[in-house]
Amino acid sequence: MKPAAMRTLVGVASAMLCAFTPALAAVASADPACSVAWQQSVESRLPSGDRQGHGPDLGSGEWQSVIEFRLGLRGRPDLPPRDGAAWCTLIEQQLARQPGLAPTKASAPPACRVNPEPGSIAAQVCADPGLRQLDQQLAEVYAAARRKAVNERPPVLKAEQRGWIKGRDDCWKAGAAGTMACVRDSYVLRIVELQARYRLVPVLAVQRYGCDPAHPADELMATYFATEPPTLIAERGDQVSLMVRQPGIDGARYLGRNESLWEKGAEVRLVWGYGQPEVTCNKAR
Numbered sequence: 001m002k003p004a005a006m007r008t009l010v011g012v013a014s015a016m017l018c019a020f021t022p023a024l025a026a027v028a029s030a031d032p033a034c035s036v037a038w039q040q041s042v043e044s045r046l047p048s049g050d051r052q053g054h055g056p057d058l059g060s061g062e063w064q065s066v067i068e069f070r071l072g073l074r075g076r077p078d079l080p081p082r083d084g085a086a087w088c089t090l091i092e093q094q095l096a097r098q099p100g101l102a103p104t105k106a107s108a109p110p111a112c113r114v115n116p117e118p119g120s121i122a123a124q125v126c127a128d129p130g131l132r133q134l135d136q137q138l139a140e141v142y143a144a145a146r147r148k149a150v151n152e153r154p155p156v157l158k159a160e161q162r163g164w165i166k167g168r169d170d171c172w173k174a175g176a177a178g179t180m181a182c183v184r185d186s187y188v189l190r191i192v193e194l195q196a197r198y199r200l201v202p203v204l205a206v207q208r209y210g211c212d213p214a215h216p217a218d219e220l221m222a223t224y225f226a227t228e229p230p231t232l233i234a235e236r237g238d239q240v241s242l243m244v245r246q247p248g249i250d251g252a253r254y255l256g257r258n259e260s261l262w263e264k265g266a267e268v269r270l271v272w273g274y275g276q277p278e279v280t281c282n283k284a285r
Helices: 003-007 022-030 036-045 061-070 085-096 121-127 129-148 157-174 179-197
Strands: 203-210 219-225 231-236 239-246 253-255 259-264 267-272 279-283
Touching (some): 036 085, 121 129, 121 157, 121 179, 129 179, 179 239, 231 253, 231 259
Antiparallel strands (some): 219 231, 253 259, 267 279
């Protein structure tokens, strides 16, 4: 997936997907120790699934139980309640004590590790608390992706990240009123791209669709991921497209670089490639 495919999606609103238990969701929204970003960081360091897309919902009671088991904590009488920030703090402490599971240490988010040029996009990221948090989250997700991509051939991840930074810095072209929204969307979309592409979050579903009754081989496979906003990776023939869910109530709509998928009941309306006509695909049995 080329970095440009994500940059073309600037302006996508964040349709949030919450898979937490109600108690933990309340804690996550109130305490950074249990934030969504932290739970994704735990999952990237200590996967709860079987690496085949099967596993508990991120932040659920089952997920918490698996994390306890993998850390050798399950059943300990001194464990804090799972619906409190103390539980999250204990888990992070246990992870930090194990080689390779501690988060990347940095005195500041990556964009702020050196004094950025005044007025630059990096300087604006450093000055905005929300963007600083996204910058740090991206650093953690990128580090997890690098661990997954260690044997990737050709090694494209680092080059793509440089391309993404250049695209983020081009957000000044959106004008004073749109620059920060452009930067924010750039971060969000890069984060979900890496999470989906390198399987850093749970797979929600895998669905096959037949797109041409006369040609059974003309099949679309969509893998849905628990990112924020939700994403899917669509595969058709030898082509792959990462798509991001768009806000709306009339069915689920996903948008990629030159592709789109609109779910309508048991069928989807698919556009595959620039200027191509819309086709209807049906769920394969």
